[in-house]
Amino acid sequence: MMEPAPARAQAGSPQPATGDAYQPAFDPRRETQWWLMWRRFRQNRLSVFGLIVIGLFYLTMVCFPGFIAPYYHDRKFDDYVFAPPSKIRFVDEEGNFHWRPFIYGRKTELDFYTLSWVFTEDPTSKHPIYFFVRGDSYRLFGFIPANIHLFGTITGEPIFLLGTDRLGRDLLSRIIYGGQISLTVGLVGVILTIFLGTFLGTVSGYYGGTVDNIIQRVGEVLLSFPDIPLWAALAAAMPPDWSQITVFFGISVILSLRNWSGLARQLRGKVLALRESEFVLAAKGLGASDLYVIFRHLIPSTLSHIIVIATLSIPGMILAETALSFLGLGIQPPMASWGVLLQDAQQVSVVLNRPWLLLPGLFVVAAVLCFNFLGDGIRDAADPYMDHR
Amino acid sequence: MLAYLTQRLVSACVTLVIVSFFGFILINLPPGTYLDVRIAELQVMGTSTATEQIEALRARFGLDKPWYVQYWKWATGFLKGDYGRSFRYNREVRELIGDRIWMTIAVASATVVFSWVVAIPIGIYTAVHKNSLGDYIATFLGFIGLSIPNFLLALVFLVLGTQFFGTSLAGLFSPEYQDAPWSWAKFVDLLKHLWIPVIVVGAEGTAQLIRIMRGNLLDIIHMQYVMTARAKGLAERIVIYKHAVRNAIHPLIMHMGLTMPSIISGSTVVSIVLSLPIIGPMYFDALRGQDMYLAISILMFLAIALIVGNLLADLLLAWVDPRIRYE
Numbered sequence: 001m002m003e004p005a006p007a008r009a010q011a012g013s014p015q016p017a018t019g020d021a022y023q024p025a026f027d028p029r030r031e032t033q034w035w036l037m038w039r040r041f042r043q044n045r046l047s048v049f050g051l052i053v054i055g056l057f058y059l060t061m062v063c064f065p066g067f068i069a070p071y072y073h074d075r076k077f078d079d080y081v082f083a084p085p086s087k088i089r090f091v092d093e094e095g096n097f098h099w100r101p102f103i104y105g106r107k108t109e110l111d112f113y114t115l116s117w118v119f120t121e122d123p124t125s126k127h128p129i130y131f132f133v134r135g136d137s138y139r140l141f142g143f144i145p146a147n148i149h150l151f152g153t154i155t156g157e158p159i160f161l162l163g164t165d166r167l168g169r170d171l172l173s174r175i176i177y178g179g180q181i182s183l184t185v186g187l188v189g190v191i192l193t194i195f196l197g198t199f200l201g202t203v204s205g206y207y208g209g210t211v212d213n214i215i216q217r218v219g220e221v222l223l224s225f226p227d228i229p230l231w232a233a234l235a236a237a238m239p240p241d242w243s244q245i246t247v248f249f250g251i252s253v254i255l256s257l258r259n260w261s262g263l264a265r266q267l268r269g270k271v272l273a274l275r276e277s278e279f280v281l282a283a284k285g286l287g288a289s290d291l292y293v294i295f296r297h298l299i300p301s302t303l304s305h306i307i308v309i310a311t312l313s314i315p316g317m318i319l320a321e322t323a324l325s326f327l328g329l330g331i332q333p334p335m336a337s338w339g340v341l342l343q344d345a346q347q348v349s350v351v352l353n354r355p356w357l358l359l360p361g362l363f364v365v366a367a368v369l370c371f372n373f374l375g376d377g378i379r380d381a382a383d384p385y386m387d388h389r
Numbered sequence: 390m391l392a393y394l395t396q397r398l399v400s401a402c403v404t405l406v407i408v409s410f411f412g413f414i415l416i417n418l419p420p421g422t423y424l425d426v427r428i429a430e431l432q433v434m435g436t437s438t439a440t441e442q443i444e445a446l447r448a449r450f451g452l453d454k455p456w457y458v459q460y461w462k463w464a465t466g467f468l469k470g471d472y473g474r475s476f477r478y479n480r481e482v483r484e485l486i487g488d489r490i491w492m493t494i495a496v497a498s499a500t501v502v503f504s505w506v507v508a509i510p511i512g513i514y515t516a517v518h519k520n521s522l523g524d525y526i527a528t529f530l531g532f533i534g535l536s537i538p539n540f541l542l543a544l545v546f547l548v549l550g551t552q553f554f555g556t557s558l559a560g561l562f563s564p565e566y567q568d569a570p571w572s573w574a575k576f577v578d579l580l581k582h583l584w585i586p587v588i589v590v591g592a593e594g595t596a597q598l599i600r601i602m603r604g605n606l607l608d609i610i611h612m613q614y615v616m617t618a619r620a621k622g623l624a625e626r627i628v629i630y631k632h633a634v635r636n637a638i639h640p641l642i643m644h645m646g647l648t649m650p651s652i653i654s655g656s657t658v659v660s661i662v663l664s665l666p667i668i669g670p671m672y673f674d675a676l677r678g679q680d681m682y683l684a685i686s687i688l689m690f691l692a693i694a695l696i697v698g699n700l701l702a703d704l705l706l707a708w709v710d711p712r713i714r715y716e
Contacts, residue, residue, distance in 0.1 A: 217407075220404060221404055221407045221408055221411065223650075224404050224405075224408050224692055224695060224696055225408060225411075225412075225688070225691075225692055225695075226650050226653040226654045226657075226691045226692065226694075226695050227650050227654050228654035228655075228657060228658055229653075229654060229657055229672060229687075229688055229691050230688075232672075232673060232676055233412070233415050233416060233676060233684065233688060234415065236419065236676040236677065236679070236684075237415060237416075237418035237419050239419070315535075315536065319538050322538050323538055323540060323658050326538075326540055326658075327658065327661065327673055328677065329673070329676065329677070342538075342540075342541065345544060346544075346662070348544070348547045348548055348551055351544065351548050352548060352551060352552065355548070358541070358544065358545070358548075361537075361538070361541040361544075364537075364538060364541070365533070365536050365537050365538075365541075368535075368536040368537075369532055369533070369535075369536040372532055372535055372536060373532070
């Protein structure tokens with residue numbers, strides 16, 4: 001089950017030809033561990049799908065939110081409070097087909113019974129949609145001033161593909177800007193978790209003794225707190241005068257403060273086994289220092305394991321941020337995150353007539369789902385010699 | 390076994406002491422608690438009874454003493470059943486959370502039972518019928534269960550309930566039983582409302598358990614002793630249920646500790662959306678209002694629930710699996 005020979009024989013057989021990069025002949029230069037892992041990963045369609053969707057999410061929401069979003073996330077359209085999503089049309093009321101999609105202008109009336117605005121489409125005013133229009137200014141990558149947006153209208157009638165919220169802000173733009181926060185909180189949190197967990201886990205396993213004991217006990221105590229209540233208490237302890245960016249990093253630190261212990265525990269086990277293995281003993285016999293052994297031998301040997309745990313813990317962090325912000329203890333408005341957006345959907349009476357307010361939740365589910373697909377694929381690929389029935 | 394039990398109990402107590410210590414520091418971190426607000430209010434009143442009340446509060450919580458004395462006063466009081474006072478509600482914490490603690494435990498236990506009753510058969514089915522349509526559907530639903538934030542699931546349930554049944558599914562009791570004393574009718578009413586929080590809170594844990602059960606059983610089905618059982622000519626039903634499943638359940642019990650945090654955390658968050666009369670909403674209110682004795686008491690009870698849950702899971706495992714020896 002574990003020997004490399006059958007795996008190689010399997011590689012040579014014509015059966016698993018999935019990608020075009022498939023090479024029938026055995027090429028020792030390409031059969032590195034990472035290449036085998038990539039090949040195994042590629043065979044899992046769901047994981048590849050997850051990777052692509054996650055990549056798209058990060059590209060659109062984290063790298064270019066200003067360009068993709070039609071408006072700035074805090075831009076308020078006072079005449080369009082709780083406006084339903086705009087309908088994109090190709091055929092006008094006379095049945096003529098237009099290649100360029102357009103939306104109808106809208107008239108608003110106050111419904112005196114429900115005291116809410118009612119929107120009716122006005123077929124006489126047509127507003128074509130153009131690509132690369134000029135609009136709200138933003139800063140590309142945080143420093144390049146720009147004002148070109150992927151799509152929009154030029155006639156002054158705003159376009160709301162996913163409707164607006166209670167202050168008349170475009171929900172699509174808010175979801176995109178919110179995704180920037182929600183997706184990076186998880187990533188920053190995981191990076192911190194990796195640093196803490198790798199460091200403490202390796203030290204714990206390598207040195208053993210008192211250090212090991214203290215680290216493991218602290219980890220156990222942290223795990224004895226139920227996670228969301230502990231995070232909530234930590235978030236409530238953040239000083240109220242912190243700036244938005246500090247709060248953001250504070251949340252990431254809080255999320256990683258509890259999560260490192262899981263990683264540290266598993267790495268400790270791995271390191272305990274590796275510590276006595278021949279190559280580590282040989283390195284020590286040749287006079288290598290502890291630091292050299294840790295960074296040159298132990299951490300690289302456990303790297304695939306670290307990556308697996310990291311990928312699998314990102315979705316939990318995104319969910320936690322969403323829950324904390326939803327409770328009003330995480331990211332605070334005017335900053336947008338998916339949890340902050342879902343706060344608007346807290347009351348059933350509000351959601352009933354405006355179901356589009358639940359859409360940010362769909363993005364949360366999509367992101368977490370794809371991270372789970374990705375993590376599963378990486379986990380299965382991390383041990384390329386293992387036979388996965 | 391007895392030695393193991395005492396050792397586990399001692400270590401659980403030590404953990405609880407450390408948890409209470411960390412928790413106390415954590416809850417006291419933000420400057421200005423609700424107690425300060427209360428004292429300021431009393432000072433403004435300036436009457437002699439107000440001054441007496443301030444003195445009583447100071448003496449009770451050791452306000453003019455250093456923090457470790459305050460901790461000691463609170464911790465020893467906690468052991469005696471004096472959890473301190475909530476200054477927002479101006480009532481004893483004990484009265485405030487009494488009923489809610491039991492409701493929380495009821496919801497959590499029902500959720501544990503639900504997730505096991507649902508997860509084990511589905512896990513067995515998906516492992517035995519690997520790559521069948523049912524397996525794919527269960528796997529897909531499991532992924533959704535892992536990916537949907539539970540408060541969102543609660544919202545969706547509420548919206549659908551209002552849309553299609555025209556009634557609100559929130560709460561644990563119908564209005565007429567809200568303040569009624571306990572009776573059989575009230576209990577039945579509770580069961581009628583309990584299924585929604587149980588499904589919502591249990592979704593994540595159930596999905597995890599299904600995956601673990603499926604994985605375990607798949608590992609075991611290929612073992613030689615199972616092959617031997619088949620070779621002996623035993624019925625497939627007996628091979629699976631008597632030989633394979635029994636060994637696949639053990640790791641599942643170990644993972645009970647894994648689902649406990651998600652159930653306890655999940656119920657606190659979901660209770661806000663579903664307006665359940667459990668301690669979740671009160672906890673978050675106390676945190677936001679810095680009503681520290683209420684917050685720390687609830688945090689302690691949640692930690693105790695988690696530790697006791699894990700302890701029970703370990704004992705159950707020792708009882709179910711005679712191969713495990715604890716020295």
